[in-house]
Amino acid sequence: MTDGLVTTNPALIGEREAAEVRDAMPSAGPVLALPLTYLTGKPYTGQRGPRLRPGHHVVFGFVSMLGGLALSCWALSGLLAGIWWFSPVLVAGWAVSLHGMRNLRMMVYHQAAHRNLWARQSVDRPLGRVIAGVLMVQDFERYTVEHVADHHAVHHMTVRDPTVQAFLIGLRLAPGMSRRRMWARVLVTLVNPVFHARFLIGRIRSYFQPASARTRYVTAGVYLLIAVALVWTGWWPFALVCWVWPLTVPYQVSNTLRLCVKHTFPSPLAAERKGRDYFGSLTNAIFIGEAAPEPGRGIVHVGRWARWWARMLLLHxxxxxxxxxxxxxxxxxxxxxxxxxxxxGYVFERQADVDGGHPGWPQYRAVWGLVPAISVVFDSLSAADPREYSVDRIAAISGRDLFSAFDD
Structure with a gap:
């Protein structure tokens, strides 16, 4: 069945149902309530949150990235000294670094490209350029133009959109494929070294090729000086293990899984490909977590809560x-x-828009959990028009390294 815009899916729920799931979770006391809200992405009914500013995300991103790097280096030094139990500390350092990298890319760099970080080009643009050079992602100036022109506005979720290109070319997914086949192809892709090598090369090319000569020379010079210093001091193994590794394969796995939940594909039965009802239907929230156990007593009830907490902490x-x-x-x-x-303040600002009646836009929709959210997108692609979403149509579009589309 379709609603004329996107394929319906039982995992997609409205805000009332989403609120019921969140309100049933533990929310007593400030120590638990706010972390659970930021984990899920959904406030409980009536909750008020802190007023975060852009500077908070900039600082948190860099502190996380550099703090994780320091933690990884400390753990690696312990491992080299024969302290084997430092292994989980090294993994934790990678995770903290990756979290900071992804926050800098997905929020700070992204908002700077929209000229909306601090809405001051004298600050937004240099910071965006620095992040692009540090993370080796698409040249900031090119990204700013392509993201707004091809991912937003009239080209959203057409073959001009880099999200669509990454699905059809990079992941080799197509309309008509079953959800199971798409999952299998993505999971195999994520452990394919050829995919990661092409992805990394695409990132490097998307940074250097469009950049100005000055940017290329400065970036290459800085990286050369760092490389010489690392070799000279003998710290190059730390750079490879603690910086290059989380910046490549784990970063690209995270990026690819994120790609798979960004937007649903429109149904072939959509009457019009314009208007707020149409564009609003192509994106939904992805709340993280699951429904809490029903009230009860006894050891069975305790076991259900223990399982719920374990899944929240170890899976979600x-x-x-x-x-x-x-x-x-x-x-x-x-x-x-x-x-x-x-x-x-994205979590509470979205909720404020919901509570305010989201004027001019259709009802918000959401999915609980990363895996169900990916399945919703796969189902929408499976039902999409194969004539519209074809590799041949993308092949007619020139001027883009298709692997750069993964990082849009």
Missing amino acids: FPSRYLVLTGDTVCHDFHHRRPMSREWA
């Missing part, structure tokens, strides 16, 4: 911390209010 928290970082859980709010000056 990594999904939030490493994949759906920052405001990606509320990406639907960004597409409705891309120039909102209150974007830094």
Whole structure:
């Protein structure tokens, strides 16, 4: 069945149902309530949150990235000294670094490209350029133009959109494929070294090729000086293990899984490909977590709560911390209010828009959990028009390294 816009899916629920799931979770006391809200991406009914500003996300991103790097270096020094139990500390350092990298990319760099970080080009643009050079992602100036022109506005979720290109070319998914086949192809892709090598090369090319000569020379010079210093001091193994590794394969795994939940594909039965009802239907929130156990007593009830907490901490928290970082859980709010000056408080600003009746836009929709959210997108692609979403149509579009589309 279709609603004329996107394929319906039982995992997609309205705000009332989403609120019922969140309100049933523990919310007593400030120690638990706020962390659980930022984990899920959904406030409980009536909750008020802190007023975050852009500077908070900039600082948190860099502190996390550099703090994780320091933690990884400390753990690696312990491992080299024969302290084997430092292994989980090294993994934790990678995770903290990756979290910071992804927050800088998905929020700070992204908002700077929209000229909406601090809405001051004298600050937004240099910071965006620095982040692009540090993370080796698409040249900031090119990204700013392509993201707004091809991912927003009339080209959203057409073959001009880099999200669509990454699905059809990079992941080799297509309309008509079953959900199971798409899952299998993505999972195999994520452990394919050829894919990661092409992805990394695409990132490097997307940074250097469009950049100005001055940017290329400065970036290459800085990296050369760092490389010489690392070799000279003998710290190059630390750089490879503690910096290059999380910046490549784990970063690209996170990025690819994030890609798979960004937007649903429109149904072939959609009457019109314009208007707020149409564009609003292509993006939903991805809340992280699941319904809490029903009230009860006894050891069975305790076991159910223990299982719930275990899944929240061991399954849903990594999904939030490493994949759906920052405001990606509320990406639907960004597409409705891309120039909102209150974007830094994304969780509570989205809820305020819901409570205010989201004027001019259709009802918000959401999915609980990363895996169900990916399945919703796969189902929508499976039902999409194969004539519209074809590799041949993308092949007619020139001027883009298709692997750069993964990092849009």
